[in-house]
Amino acid sequence: MTLVNARAAFEKAVTDAVAAADNTVLMVYDNVRYTTPGKTKKYILMTVNFNRSTIQNQGAAQDYYSGVIQCNIYVPKSAGTSVLSSLSEAVIDGLTSVNASDYTDTFSVAPRVSDISGPTPLELEDRSHFIGIVSCQFTAVV
């Protein structure tokens, strides 16, 4: 179940940080059905993509997961950037929390994230929300 645990470790870290910053934000994860929230609501789409699952040093293959996490942060349009900034900061704090020396590795996967890109703001004409994109590479080892 290490693949499940690796995903859970990152999803929980981000969800906890976002909930602590603003508990009205809806978190949406991969392959979960949802109805696009109204234009005054805030929500985050979190995607975890795995690029690698094992590493072959010598002998048996070892579970070594790596890939990219992307969080699309949707906030009300035409209302300034402060909400996007504070939510982006919460997402970034959640991601980097797994690197902290006092992080409790509940899922036993030694999660790590590397350099974080974003938040890249996107104002798209026919979208009801203002969007910020935060992404980073991750690893998890068993």
Add this chain to the structure above:
Amino acid sequence: MAKKRGIGQIVTDLERKLNDDYNALIQITVGELGTEQNSPVDTGFFASSWKASTQKIRAQDKREDFAPWSSIYKTRDPSRNQWVHTDKKPAQSRIKPRFEVPEFNYKRQPTVYIGNTAEYAGYALESPKVANFIQGEMRSLVQQTFGDKRPGRIFARTGSSSSVFGSYTKL
């Protein structure tokens, strides 16, 4: 017998190798971005519009202005005898690179921008495919492209020489 190149050519050789690797990386990156695996595809116009340039890339090309993508969302209306827009998802997307990747010189052009010219490129960033490639595979691509290809391996004995199984360190 093959003529040996003198050590005096080392700077020229290294510069040529760096330049070859630089161009190979740009070619591979643009090529990989323009695939269904690394770009979201509906009509294929976005995936076909990756470009490398010394200037920043502007996202200004409208799909409707470029064949064959211009006709993908059009259908023939027999009652009016003309082509009209349809919201029906295209049956055939088409990926065909629109820009040739030019040759760059890493000394004269140390900065190269790789971007997408499709007007709606911003929408594509919502898909994690592009970030997945740039943040995921690009790292190993850079390492592979600029890494030395070692034809052999050199080991140095670092442990006791009294045993035939003395420890070695791989250099």
